[in-house]
Amino acid sequence: MSTTTAPANPKVGFVSLGCPKALVDSERILTQLRMEGYDVVSTYQDADVVVVNTCGFIDSAKAESLEVIGEAIKENGKVIVTGCMGVEEGNIRDVHPSVLAVTGPQQYEQVVNAVHDVVPPRQDHNPLIDLVPPQGIKLTPRHYAYLKISEGCNHSCSFCIIPSMRGKLVSRPVGDVLDEAQRLVKAGVKELLVISQDTSAYGVDVKYRTGFWNGAPVKTRMTELCEALSTLGVWVRLHYVYPYPHVDELIPLMAAGKILPYLDIPFQHASPKVLKAMKRPAFEDKTLARIKNWRQICPDLIIRSTFIVGFPGETEEDFQYLLDWLTEAQLDRVGCFQYSPVEGAPANDLDLDVVPDEVKQDRWERFMAHQQAISSARLQMRIGREIEVLVDEVDEQGAVGRCFFDAPEIDGNVFIDNGSNLKPGDKVWCKVTDADEYDLWAEQIG
Numbered sequence: 001m002s003t004t005t006a007p008a009n010p011k012v013g014f015v016s017l018g019c020p021k022a023l024v025d026s027e028r029i030l031t032q033l034r035m036e037g038y039d040v041v042s043t044y045q046d047a048d049v050v051v052v053n054t055c056g057f058i059d060s061a062k063a064e065s066l067e068v069i070g071e072a073i074k075e076n077g078k079v080i081v082t083g084c085m086g087v088e089e090g091n092i093r094d095v096h097p098s099v100l101a102v103t104g105p106q107q108y109e110q111v112v113n114a115v116h117d118v119v120p121p122r123q124d125h126n127p128l129i130d131l132v133p134p135q136g137i138k139l140t141p142r143h144y145a146y147l148k149i150s151e152g153c154n155h156s157c158s159f160c161i162i163p164s165m166r167g168k169l170v171s172r173p174v175g176d177v178l179d180e181a182q183r184l185v186k187a188g189v190k191e192l193l194v195i196s197q198d199t200s201a202y203g204v205d206v207k208y209r210t211g212f213w214n215g216a217p218v219k220t221r222m223t224e225l226c227e228a229l230s231t232l233g234v235w236v237r238l239h240y241v242y243p244y245p246h247v248d249e250l251i252p253l254m255a256a257g258k259i260l261p262y263l264d265i266p267f268q269h270a271s272p273k274v275l276k277a278m279k280r281p282a283f284e285d286k287t288l289a290r291i292k293n294w295r296q297i298c299p300d301l302i303i304r305s306t307f308i309v310g311f312p313g314e315t316e317e318d319f320q321y322l323l324d325w326l327t328e329a330q331l332d333r334v335g336c337f338q339y340s341p342v343e344g345a346p347a348n349d350l351d352l353d354v355v356p357d358e359v360k361q362d363r364w365e366r367f368m369a370h371q372q373a374i375s376s377a378r379l380q381m382r383i384g385r386e387i388e389v390l391v392d393e394v395d396e397q398g399a400v401g402r403c404f405f406d407a408p409e410i411d412g413n414v415f416i417d418n419g420s421n422l423k424p425g426d427k428v429w430c431k432v433t434d435a436d437e438y439d440l441w442a443e444q445i446g
Contacts, residue, residue: 013072019055062088149195151172168205178214200247261301271318303329384432387429429444
């Protein structure tokens with residue numbers, strides 16, 4: 001009796017660089033490929049073709065993307081490039097002329113078609129048997145997931161080229177977003193991280209059109225979206241929120257425990273002069289008053305932000321203004337970047353003095369030291385308090401997790417010394433015993 005061996009599934013290697021929004025793009029491409037019978041492998045050697053999802057936001061990210069493309073070519077030879085740097089096909093092919101195809105961000109179909117051209121899908125694949133999980137393929141741990149609600153951005157910040165790469169704002173239908181969130185929760189996700197280029201602009205492009213979810217009307221608007229997400233019984237964390245007036249509507253939801261009391265607002269600077277040059281909304285005086293009001297409504301509110309030092313024209317006076325603003329604002333989690341010119345950004349054409357690299361470095365170091373003192377003092381106030389922790393990792397030393405004021409990979413951690421009995425995805429109550437500039441130490445109490 002002869003037996004025939006079923007043909008092997010075609011195999012794809014995947015490298016995802018850049019921000020969480022790019023990670024969601026990668027998950028969509030991988031989900032489609034898995035539905036078509038492709039296996040996703042973790043080494044160059046096992047792959048029939050490698051897809052590199054690039055980042056093109058700043059020069060260092062572009063350099064990393066080109067380096068990874070080169071590594072994939074060296075180790076495998078068959079490489080497809082996609083993502084934000086894909087809009088610069090000429091620059092990529094100048095360095096790596098052997099890449100098989102180049103596509104830009106959000107071009108899922110083109111990427112999948114390019115994979116088909118290199119290694120066709122099996123004709124006998126049955127998607128009804130080889131099922132993909134309902135939530136799709138995820139590149140994050142099982143217990144948290146990014147939920148992208150829109151593409152593109154309507155802002156024209158002078159230091160940024162995102163709109164030229166990803167286009168103007170396009171909001172996803174609210175029913176589709178909520179269906180995806182529900183599938184993720186049913187699959188075991190305990191935390192949804194809501195992301196887009198401008199989360200608070202959700203629905204502006206469709207005039208806040210009313211959609212439907214589970215038979216009920218829901219407006220395509222951030223407040224109504226958060227209300228609906230709060231019914232799923234998991235942590236909901238908001239990222240990339242611009243401080244439009246309607247953001248005030250979210251604070252009572254946070255105070256009521258419906259969504260996490262956490263706002264990620266990219267302020268970028270505080271000096272009115274620098275904000276104007278950046279083409280950012282220059283209302284920092286009102287922002288301080290709003291932050292104070294938000295904290296009166298929701299005392300547990302955590303605010304994280306990012307800033308740029310060394311922007312063209314930034315004087316020592318502007319920088320000192322920023323430090324004084326930080327002292328007033330008392331932000332909890334802060335990142336800082338030294339300004340780096342990006343090819344194609346309007347800031348390159350500003351008739352402003354360039355800040356020398358050594359001055360940028362000095363200001364960055366002073367900024368970080370200033371903010372570390374603020375962050376450390378705010379975390380010290382948590383000692384003795386009880387917090388709920390979502391566990392990310394466990395080893396023989398204990399567990400490492402995050403509480404409501406820590407987003408994965410960008411904020412701090414909570415180290416649970418007596419948590420070796422836990423597993424990733426567990427939620428547990430702890431009492432804070434110690435703190436430093438970024439992290440907390442705690443003991444499990446329930």
